[in-house]
Amino acid sequence: MSVTLAIGAGGKETEEFVERFILPLFKLKSLGGVGLEEMEDGATIPIGDGKHVVISVDNYTVNPPFFPGGNIGKLAATGSLNDVAVMGAEPKAMFDAIAVEEGFPLKDLKEIIKSMADVLNSMNVALLGGDTKVMPKGSLDKITIATVGIGIAEEPLLTLDRAEPGDKILVTGPVGDHGATILALQFGIKVETLKSDVRPVWPAVKALREALGPDLKSAKDPTRGGLAMALNELAERSKTTVFLDESKVPLRPQVKEYAEMLGVEPFALASEGQAIFVVKGGREEEALEVLRKAGFEEAAIIGEVRKGRPGYVISKTPVGGLRILEKPIGELVPRIC
Amino acid sequence: MSVTLAIGAGGKETEEFVERFILPLFKLKSLGGVGLEEMEDGATIPIGDGKHVVISVDNYTVNPPFFPGGNIGKLAATGSLNDVAVMGAEPKAMFDAIAVEEGFPLKDLKEIIKSMADVLNSMNVALLGGDTKVMPKGSLDKITIATVGIGIAEEPLLTLDRAEPGDKILVTGPVGDHGATILALQFGIKVETLKSDVRPVWPAVKALREALGPDLKSAKDPTRGGLAMALNELAERSKTTVFLDESKVPLRPQVKEYAEMLGVEPFALASEGQAIFVVKGGREEEALEVLRKAGFEEAAIIGEVRKGRPGYVISKTPVGGLRILEKPIGELVPRIC
Numbered sequence: 141m142s143v144t145l146a147i148g149a150g151g152k153e154t155e156e157f158v159e160r161f162i163l164p165l166f167k168l169k170s171l172g173g174v175g176l177e178e179m180e181d182g183a184t185i186p187i188g189d190g191k192h193v194v195i196s197v198d199n200y201t202v203n204p205p206f207f208p209g210g211n212i213g214k215l216a217a218t219g220s221l222n223d224v225a226v227m228g229a230e231p232k233a234m235f236d237a238i239a240v241e242e243g244f245p246l247k248d249l250k251e252i253i254k255s256m257a258d259v260l261n262s263m264n265v266a267l268l269g270g271d272t273k274v275m276p277k278g279s280l281d282k283i284t285i286a287t288v289g290i291g292i293a294e295e296p297l298l299t300l301d302r303a304e305p306g307d308k309i310l311v312t313g314p315v316g317d318h319g320a321t322i323l324a325l326q327f328g329i330k331v332e333t334l335k336s337d338v339r340p341v342w343p344a345v346k347a348l349r350e351a352l353g354p355d356l357k358s359a360k361d362p363t364r365g366g367l368a369m370a371l372n373e374l375a376e377r378s379k380t381t382v383f384l385d386e387s388k389v390p391l392r393p394q395v396k397e398y399a400e401m402l403g404v405e406p407f408a409l410a411s412e413g414q415a416i417f418v419v420k421g422g423r424e425e426e427a428l429e430v431l432r433k434a435g436f437e438e439a440a441i442i443g444e445v446r447k448g449r450p451g452y453v454i455s456k457t458p459v460g461g462l463r464i465l466e467k468p469i470g471e472l473v474p475r476i477c
Numbered sequence: 478m479s480v481t482l483a484i485g486a487g488g489k490e491t492e493e494f495v496e497r498f499i500l501p502l503f504k505l506k507s508l509g510g511v512g513l514e515e516m517e518d519g520a521t522i523p524i525g526d527g528k529h530v531v532i533s534v535d536n537y538t539v540n541p542p543f544f545p546g547g548n549i550g551k552l553a554a555t556g557s558l559n560d561v562a563v564m565g566a567e568p569k570a571m572f573d574a575i576a577v578e579e580g581f582p583l584k585d586l587k588e589i590i591k592s593m594a595d596v597l598n599s600m601n602v603a604l605l606g607g608d609t610k611v612m613p614k615g616s617l618d619k620i621t622i623a624t625v626g627i628g629i630a631e632e633p634l635l636t637l638d639r640a641e642p643g644d645k646i647l648v649t650g651p652v653g654d655h656g657a658t659i660l661a662l663q664f665g666i667k668v669e670t671l672k673s674d675v676r677p678v679w680p681a682v683k684a685l686r687e688a689l690g691p692d693l694k695s696a697k698d699p700t701r702g703g704l705a706m707a708l709n710e711l712a713e714r715s716k717t718t719v720f721l722d723e724s725k726v727p728l729r730p731q732v733k734e735y736a737e738m739l740g741v742e743p744f745a746l747a748s749e750g751q752a753i754f755v756v757k758g759g760r761e762e763e764a765l766e767v768l769r770k771a772g773f774e775e776a777a778i779i780g781e782v783r784k785g786r787p788g789y790v791i792s793k794t795p796v797g798g799l800r801i802l803e804k805p806i807g808e809l810v811p812r813i814c
């Protein structure tokens with residue numbers, strides 16, 4: 141048996157890998173806050189007074205490292221800070237661990253680091269440290285960057301288990317842009333209109349938290365595995381049925397077309413600049429207004445949390461039929477992030 | 478201009494790379510504790526009452542992933558926890574970010590994760606989360622693992638700037654074992670007697686802190702760049718001259734022989750299970766005793782901190798001559814850790 145691409149796709153097989161080969165081996169899995177078992181976007185260390193240090197790590201391997209809308213540096217900085225933000229924490233600091241291939245153009249590396257710096261500087265996030273490794277030519281295809289995002293959150297944390305029947309689900313904007321863009325590049329297709337959506341989601345979290353207080357229940361960034369994976373995780377952790385109204389999901393026509401052309405589920409395509417939110421029922425219109433004012437003009441109310449068979453996502457298709465939206469399986473194209 | 482192996486060697490060029498291409502770009506470099514500019518083993522976030530959350534990240538790329546004395550999993554867990562320990566913090570938690578090549582034997586990956594778990598379980602350290610990426614066959618040579626070590630420290634932190642003239646320098650045991658072992662393997666030389674020293678150094682830090690209190694001044698793990706780099710960093714940050722008595726440095730005969738054979742400086746070879754300590758002058762014999770009792774039987778007093786030209790390491794050779802021990806430059810063999 142050997143490692144398959146699917147294990148790294150962020151869908152069902154990744155989850156199974158972690159549950160089977162990682163979870164059972166480690167004696168301690170939390171420090172009293174959110175830990176490994178919750179399988180959340182980040183973990184937390186309680187530091188008293190209802191405050192938590194929130195930490196998240198991701199290793200970015202995106203290929204190509206430069207793409208319309210950004211590069212691996214922008215993605216690596218944004219991604220880990222987004223994972224911290226969707227826990228309800230204000231991003232405060234980051235670390236980066238670069239592995240780069242011998243012979244990689246120094247100019248490109250400088251541009252990548254500059255893009256990381258732009259993200260941090262614009263968000264007032266400190267770079268606290270990092271690590272730099274160079275791998276001999278041929279042993280690494282270009283570059284990978286692991287980043288550690290660190291933030292401070294006050295309870296309640298925006299974990300998925302807080303969602304309850306009656307709550308409404310919003311998304312900050314069109315889904316799948318990043319995934320579609322990288323797929324097209326890897327297939328060598330030139331789609332002028334595709335562009336990664338990579339951007340920080342903290343402004344959305346901050347605005348909603350300020351407006352709704354504890355009525356903002358949960359948040360998640362639909363990265364690998366896309367909206368389909370995120371909603372399935374929501375349904376599982378909250379032990380509810382999630383209802384999705386597909387006609388309400390913002391989806392760019394070029395992403396839709398391109399997904400149809402390749403025969404892939406658009407809701408399984410990664411976003412790198414969107415978040416989904418669960419808010420208390422009755423406050424969704426206000427939440428939508430808040431998101432739009434915060435600059436997330438394409439935000440939408442896309443579904444709700446219902447009683448029913450726990451762990452299922454029921455999706456109403458544009459023509460009115462119902463289908464079960466499953467966790468994505470397999471791997472279409474690797475190195476998406 | 479392109480990226481050279483030397484940039485990743487952990488010596489002079491790595492330091493220059495960080496100082497030139499990273500430091501100037503980031504607006505914020507600390508959260509009020511130890512930050513990027515200190516170039517320490519880890520950074521810290523003050524949480525009140527003189528306490529700090531200490532965090533360190535390293536990306537492990539060692540080749541081959543299995544070697545006498547351990548594997549990349551044991552190394553990755555131990556390494557980041559050691560960086561946290563030498564800041565004076567008790568290791569409490571870890572994250573891992575795995576990038577693995579498609580087709581890598583699952584059995585080997587399981588053994589690597591098992592080794593990580595053994596380290597954490599034996600030290601009562603929690604695994605809080607991680608990330609798993611699979612890269613297509615040919616785009617990564619086997620596996621890399623980035624780990625984030627997290628600990629809690631009480632002031633004073635064991636930073637290098639605390640060293641003062643009159644202080645004494647100790648090491649926990651023979652230096653260069655890890656470096657020599659990996660070098661031999663990469664050169665295809667079979668040296669039966671070589672074995673990596675990879676092991677946690679926290680027990681040494683803990684014992685010394687308990688015995689000496691604030692008279693334990695500084696600590697550092699001599700990883701990439703070896704003892705030579707560690708002592709140069711000590712001399713620079715404390716603005717002192719460091720004096721090394723080479724005849725006192727524990728060095729296994731097989732490591733010495735092997736380094737001579739290859740014409741490399743043995744003090745530039747990486748250790749992954751040793752720490753150097755700076756203690757207040759007069760307490761060095763007691764410190765030595767404490768280290769031996771804590772299981773570091775080969776510990777030794779190897780030098781002292783002196784007034785003099787700041788940033789220099791003066792080394793007395795076994796035959797009695799004096800030489801300047803420089804920061805290692807260039808890269809002999811990559812992927813040592």
Ligand SMILES: Nc1ncnc2c1ncn2[C@@H]1O[C@H](COP(=O)(O)OP(=O)(O)OP(=O)(O)O)[C@@H](O)[C@H]1O
Binds near residue numbers: 363
């Ligand atoms: N190698 C690993 N070790 C420990 N935990 C892991 C590992 N890989 C994944 N996990 C855990 O599994 C959960 C899901 O991981 P995943 O990487 O899919 O989340 P994410 O970072 O939010 O998404 P993405 O990586 O697509 O941005 C997280 O809680 C994560 O901590």
Ligand SMILES: Nc1ncnc2c1ncn2[C@@H]1O[C@H](COP(=O)(O)OP(=O)(O)OP(=O)(O)O)[C@@H](O)[C@H]1O
Binds near residue numbers: 238270560
């Ligand atoms: N890419 C990077 N970004 C930010 N800081 C970096 C980066 N690379 C190295 N540094 C910083 O430079 C200093 C030296 O790094 P280095 O990796 O040599 O230390 P170390 O982890 O103690 O040693 P080793 O990696 O050999 O175990 C550290 O303070 C580290 O935070």
Ligand SMILES: [Mg+2]
Binds near residue numbers: 181
């Ligand atoms: Mg996430």
Ligand SMILES: [Mg+2]
Binds near residue numbers: 223363
């Ligand atoms: Mg993530």
Ligand SMILES: [Mg+2]
Binds near residue numbers: 270271272534535536
């Ligand atoms: Mg390092």
Ligand SMILES: [Mg+2]
Binds near residue numbers: 517518698700
């Ligand atoms: Mg170190």
Ligand SMILES: [Mg+2]
Binds near residue numbers: 535556557560
């Ligand atoms: Mg280190």
Ligand SMILES: [Mg+2]
Binds near residue numbers: 198
């Ligand atoms: Mg992840």
